[in-house]
Amino acid sequence: MKRLVLFLLTININICYAQSEKCASHLRLINYLEKNEEAKKYRLNLEKETKKFKLSKASNINIPVVVHVVYKNANENISNSQIESQINVLNDDFTRMNSNANNTPFDFLPIISNLQINFCLATIDPNGNPTNGIIRKQTGVNDFTSYGDEICYDSLGGSNAWNTKKYLNIWVCDIESGVLGWGQYPAGGDINTDGVVIDFTAFGTNGTATHPYNLGRTSTHEIGHWFNLLHLWGDQICGDDLVNDTPEQEEANYGCKIHPHPSCTNNGDMFMNFMDYTNDACMNSFTQGQKNRVWAAIYNYRNELLNSNGCTNDTLMDNDAGVLKILQPNNENENCATPIIPRIVLKNFGNSTLHSADIKYNINGGNEIFYNWNGSLNTNETDTFSLPPLTSNGTNHLLIISSLLPNGMPDINTSNDQKTIFFSSINGKNIKLDIMTDNYGYETSWMLLNENNDLIDSAHNLMNNKLYNFSYCLPFGCYEFIINDSYGDGFCCEFGNGMYEIAEWPYLNSIVYGNQFLYTDTAHFCITPTKTNYIASESFNIFPNPSQGNIFIKNNKTLNNTPIFANIYNHLGQLIYAEEINNELIKLGNNINDGIYHLLIYNNDFIYSKKIILQKN
Numbered sequence: 001m002k003r004l005v006l007f008l009l010t011i012n013i014n015i016c017y018a019q020s021e022k023c024a025s026h027l028r029l030i031n032y033l034e035k036n037e038e039a040k041k042y043r044l045n046l047e048k049e050t051k052k053f054k055l056s057k058a059s060n061i062n063i064p065v066v067v068h069v070v071y072k073n074a075n076e077n078i079s080n081s082q083i084e085s086q087i088n089v090l091n092d093d094f095t096r097m098n099s100n101a102n103n104t105p106f107d108f109l110p111i112i113s114n115l116q117i118n119f120c121l122a123t124i125d126p127n128g129n130p131t132n133g134i135i136r137k138q139t140g141v142n143d144f145t146s147y148g149d150e151i152c153y154d155s156l157g158g159s160n161a162w163n164t165k166k167y168l169n170i171w172v173c174d175i176e177s178g179v180l181g182w183g184q185y186p187a188g189g190d191i192n193t194d195g196v197v198i199d200f201t202a203f204g205t206n207g208t209a210t211h212p213y214n215l216g217r218t219s220t221h222e223i224g225h226w227f228n229l230l231h232l233w234g235d236q237i238c239g240d241d242l243v244n245d246t247p248e249q250e251e252a253n254y255g256c257k258i259h260p261h262p263s264c265t266n267n268g269d270m271f272m273n274f275m276d277y278t279n280d281a282c283m284n285s286f287t288q289g290q291k292n293r294v295w296a297a298i299y300n301y302r303n304e305l306l307n308s309n310g311c312t313n314d315t316l317m318d319n320d321a322g323v324l325k326i327l328q329p330n331n332e333n334e335n336c337a338t339p340i341i342p343r344i345v346l347k348n349f350g351n352s353t354l355h356s357a358d359i360k361y362n363i364n365g366g367n368e369i370f371y372n373w374n375g376s377l378n379t380n381e382t383d384t385f386s387l388p389p390l391t392s393n394g395t396n397h398l399l400i401i402s403s404l405l406p407n408g409m410p411d412i413n414t415s416n417d418q419k420t421i422f423f424s425s426i427n428g429k430n431i432k433l434d435i436m437t438d439n440y441g442y443e444t445s446w447m448l449l450n451e452n453n454d455l456i457d458s459a460h461n462l463m464n465n466k467l468y469n470f471s472y473c474l475p476f477g478c479y480e481f482i483i484n485d486s487y488g489d490g491f492c493c494e495f496g497n498g499m500y501e502i503a504e505w506p507y508l509n510s511i512v513y514g515n516q517f518l519y520t521d522t523a524h525f526c527i528t529p530t531k532t533n534y535i536a537s538e539s540f541n542i543f544p545n546p547s548q549g550n551i552f553i554k555n556n557k558t559l560n561n562t563p564i565f566a567n568i569y570n571h572l573g574q575l576i577y578a579e580e581i582n583n584e585l586i587k588l589g590n591n592i593n594d595g596i597y598h599l600l601i602y603n604n605d606f607i608y609s610k611k612i613i614l615q616k617n
């Protein structure tokens with residue numbers, strides 16, 4: 001048996017050198033348990049408890065963090081701003097507010113989860129004195145090895161831990177090359193080394209953070225280990241991570257993968273899970289099974305965090321709401337100018353349960369728009385939702401969103417009320433292009449050109465009888481769509497029913513449509529601004545709300561006879577329902593989960609929006 005363990009150890013070391021093992025957690029755990037029978041027994045018992053554990057309801061926990069910056073030279077003495085950027089990433093990733101959450105492949109959405117864990121730089125040190133939660137120590141050590149514990153001791157050139165039961169200790173230093181960090185598993189090491197260690201080039205999102213590990217995901221991953229999460233491949237070929245819902249996978253994934261990337265017997269590795277080895281930009285998820293395992297570790301081993309006072313703010317107000325983050329529009333992607341649907345995270349910073357707040361917003365100092373939020377948030381809990389759309393003209397927009405009147409009372413603490421974002425948008429419209437091919441798809445080719453004859457998109461060698469959909473954000477201006485048939489018999493209607501259509505999205509106004517031609521057909525069209533009106537909330541009655549899936553829409557306003565459409569978006573902003581509404585009733589299928597959704601009703605002349613709640617039982 002012992003020989004087997006040694007053998008396994010050798011394999012691990014080989015993998016380590018072959019593929020650059022960037023995380024040292026597993027190897028450190030094995031080494032420690034080899035020498036500590038007590039810890040081995042404890043961890044076996046913890047595993048039994050974890051198996052039994054069923055998380056009923058978690059309320060957000062706020063974990064005080066102390067960051068030990070242990071530096072040899074000025075470059076390694078990273079800035080406060082770099083440290084804060086890391087705390088922000090942790091807060092996003094552990095509450096599923098990360099801006100790349102919408103990259104999770106659709107088939108994994110049913111298992112993804114919000115771990116409900118927040119992090120704050122400690123405000124009170126173990127002696128009860130105020131602190132900023134950052135310790136800086138100069139060291140004589142060139143680089144710290146991944147198997148030693150020097151980093152955790154003053155006397156060895158490191159920095160002594162704060163009470164590891166009450167604080168998450170993060171050491172940032174220069175680790176030997178190739179290793180980005182490690183996290184100590186519960187009872188997987190000495191109490192004084194319990195925390196995570198991160199290389200200074202893989203910490204935070206600015207300063208010394210270096211691509212492709214410059215988005216703070218090394219810390220997310222290592223803190224995952226600190227909460228007892230294993231690598232997805234269980235550190236063996238097709239091994240087990242002791243979590244039910246993550247697919248069994250063969251080995252670590254590196255770089256970025258395209259879904260599906262199957263291995264072992266799965267339909268696709270969950271390479272976008274934080275517990276894989278992919279690049280920071282390609283990670284975005286934890287699962288519900290992982291959440292259960294994390295909370296089992298909190299209740300069974302890290303339970304003193306539940307009432308740690310390291311982040312206590314003595315001046316907590318009763319009624320204190322604030323905009324924590326603006327998710328949409330963002331300043332990374334291009335936004336098509338009309339309409340902009342802002343999406344925000346509202347947080348209850350107060351002692352009292354938050355039931356209502358007003359959200360106020362404007363673009364470039366224009367008219368204020370008000371939105372009345374209702375719900376139920378305990379202290380430190382958040383809600384993510386979309387606001388009624390607004391228009392923006394020109395580039396370089398400044399969007400200011402603030403909350404006021406928490407529970408109808410004046411907000412005394414205004415420091416957390418407001419968030420702003422600069423974003424650029426294309427002054428144009430969202431367009432969708434549909435092309436249906438005939439029995440001879442390879443004869444068809446097409447091009448979309450702007451008024452300067454610049455190619456925007458094209459395709460050839462199409463498949464037979466297939467409907468292709470494309471979408472674009474086209475700037476205001478005129479365009480030419482050219483479609484060709486190399487055989488000269490068009491694509492309608494003798495050998496199939498080909499057609500093309502360009503329409504405004506989401507309004508579905510058809511701009512051009514065609515089907516019959518011989519060798520070639522050219523459609524000219526222009527994209528021009530039109531005015532969109534937002535109508536008042538009394539124009540429609542939406543009931544019941546909450547509903548069990550059948551939602552009635554009563555129209556109180558005399559509208560012209562143009563068709564009316566309804567879209568419903570989930571909390572990630574994904575479209576889950578889009579229909580023309582004829583009979584004033586929306587029926588949502590049984591496969592749509594309970595929760596809060598955003599309903600958008602519109603036609604050519606107006607947009608109306610409302611938050612709806614689906615509650616089947």
Ligand SMILES: [Zn+2]
Pocket residue numbers: 023024025026221222225231
């Ligand atoms: Zn790891």
